[in-house]
Amino acid sequence: MRADARDNRARIMTAADDVFGRSPGASTDDVARLAGVGIATVFRHFATKTELLEAVLTLRLERIRDRALELAASDDPGTAFFEFFTQVVSESASKLAIAEALTAAGAAAGEEAREAGRGMREAFSGLLTAAQKAGAVRDDAEMPEVYALLIGASRGATAAKLDPETRDRMLALIYDGLKPRR
Amino acid sequence: MRADARDNRARIMTAADDVFGRSPGASTDDVARLAGVGIATVFRHFATKTELLEAVLTLRLERIRDRALELAASDDPGTAFFEFFTQVVSESASKLAIAEALTAAGAAAGEEAREAGRGMREAFSGLLTAAQKAGAVRDDAEMPEVYALLIGASRGATAAKLDPETRDRMLALIYDGLKPRR
DNA sequence: GTATAAACGGAGTGATGACTTCGAATATAT
DNA sequence: ATATATTCGAAGTCATCACTCCGTTTATAC
Numbered sequence: 001m002r003a004d005a006r007d008n009r010a011r012i013m014t015a016a017d018d019v020f021g022r023s024p025g026a027s028t029d030d031v032a033r034l035a036g037v038g039i040a041t042v043f044r045h046f047a048t049k050t051e052l053l054e055a056v057l058t059l060r061l062e063r064i065r066d067r068a069l070e071l072a073a074s075d076d077p078g079t080a081f082f083e084f085f086t087q088v089v090s091e092s093a094s095k096l097a098i099a100e101a102l103t104a105a106g107a108a109a110g111e112e113a114r115e116a117g118r119g120m121r122e123a124f125s126g127l128l129t130a131a132q133k134a135g136a137v138r139d140d141a142e143m144p145e146v147y148a149l150l151i152g153a154s155r156g157a158t159a160a161k162l163d164p165e166t167r168d169r170m171l172a173l174i175y176d177g178l179k180p181r182r
Numbered sequence: 183m184r185a186d187a188r189d190n191r192a193r194i195m196t197a198a199d200d201v202f203g204r205s206p207g208a209s210t211d212d213v214a215r216l217a218g219v220g221i222a223t224v225f226r227h228f229a230t231k232t233e234l235l236e237a238v239l240t241l242r243l244e245r246i247r248d249r250a251l252e253l254a255a256s257d258d259p260g261t262a263f264f265e266f267f268t269q270v271v272s273e274s275a276s277k278l279a280i281a282e283a284l285t286a287a288g289a290a291a292g293e294e295a296r297e298a299g300r301g302m303r304e305a306f307s308g309l310l311t312a313a314q315k316a317g318a319v320r321d322d323a324e325m326p327e328v329y330a331l332l333i334g335a336s337r338g339a340t341a342a343k344l345d346p347e348t349r350d351r352m353l354a355l356i357y358d359g360l361k362p363r364r
Numbered sequence: 365g366t367a368t369a370a371a372c373g374g375a376g377t378g379a380t381g382a383c384t385t386c387g388a389a390t391a392t393a394t
Numbered sequence: 395a396t397a398t399a400t401t402c403g404a405a406g407t408c409a410t411c412a413c414t415c416c417g418t419t420t421a422t423a424c
Contacts, residue, residue, distance in 0.1 A: 002369095002420090002422080003421075004371070004372085004420075005370080008372090027410080028411075029412095037372080037373080038372060038373035039412095040373060040374075041371075041372060043412085105412095146355075148348060148349070149338065151338040151342050152335050152337060152338020152339065152341075153334050155334060155341055156335070156336075160329070160330050160333050160334075166327050166330060167330070170330040173327060174331070175359070176358070176359040176363075177355040177358040178359070181358075184392080184399095185391075186390075190402085209381055214403090220402060222404080223403070225382085225384080229383090231381095
């Protein structure tokens, strides 16, 4: 691959992440314009709009997974779990916008993105069981419902455009429900 | 207004509620087809697609508010509050689809729909304070974050396509966080 | 420096969907 | 029953957007 091509590909992905993170309804032209390339260049690198969205979403998910793995190395599993949860919720807005753009573009997430999602969930699951073993999270809370809480808190915070204080108060309520019964 | 016109208007709204509740990306033609009228008839009653979506969303919100007012008359405020919460979450899928269709159609909710939203929130607020007075919900939980929880749980349940059992387990976790500290 | 293979950009193309027009149909008043 | 005012619907118009074509430019191998 020629050096300029590699550069352009990277620039397109950055631009797409930015544009779609802000408004899911954005057009491919918008991405090209922000990236400073012609529209044909975008389609040379990503055959369809869906493909581009998937690439961007996958990157996001992988970054989140990496953050989880990083925190898993910590020696305070309880703090690690709640910190990860909080972080995902605070940064959820743009990721959700991208995911929404994808579903709006017709297709469900493809294999690549789904794989990345699985990896992310696995890492989160690791954080959860570690926190439970450490006694920071109640044992009878299982992955599906805890994950649902994560998604829900993210989507709720985004949809309601919560200011940080309200968001933290909401998270505090959720965390109280997750802590072991006294 | 002529009788047939009134009939058609009602049929269009029902059809729109159904269609947009299922798929936010649906076209106006889809609505007309399901309602069994021509497309021009739809636009005669609702000048723009946005206007139609708003009318449908407003109706939904008003129904939810009415349900809250109904439950407010109950003599067990705690049960009333949690029952309302559960019900809103279970029925959220199609309402959210409509709201999404609206934002996708460009405009934010107009005055009419926003007014309906306010009414709904007020009714919910009434349920909350009653439940707190009855000792069923912790006193330090305030409306903004509790409302955020309601939105979040709704959106989470919808987005993750939770099966009813997982949804209930998620709600149980939330409710534990809302109950007074022991 | 030049050849050439690869990448580039901008002007199309075709499909979709919101909205309009206008002649046909139908409800109500007399 | 008939007049007429209102409503109806099918066939348009117009803009947008994903995607393609092709002549031009540019990076790299020699």
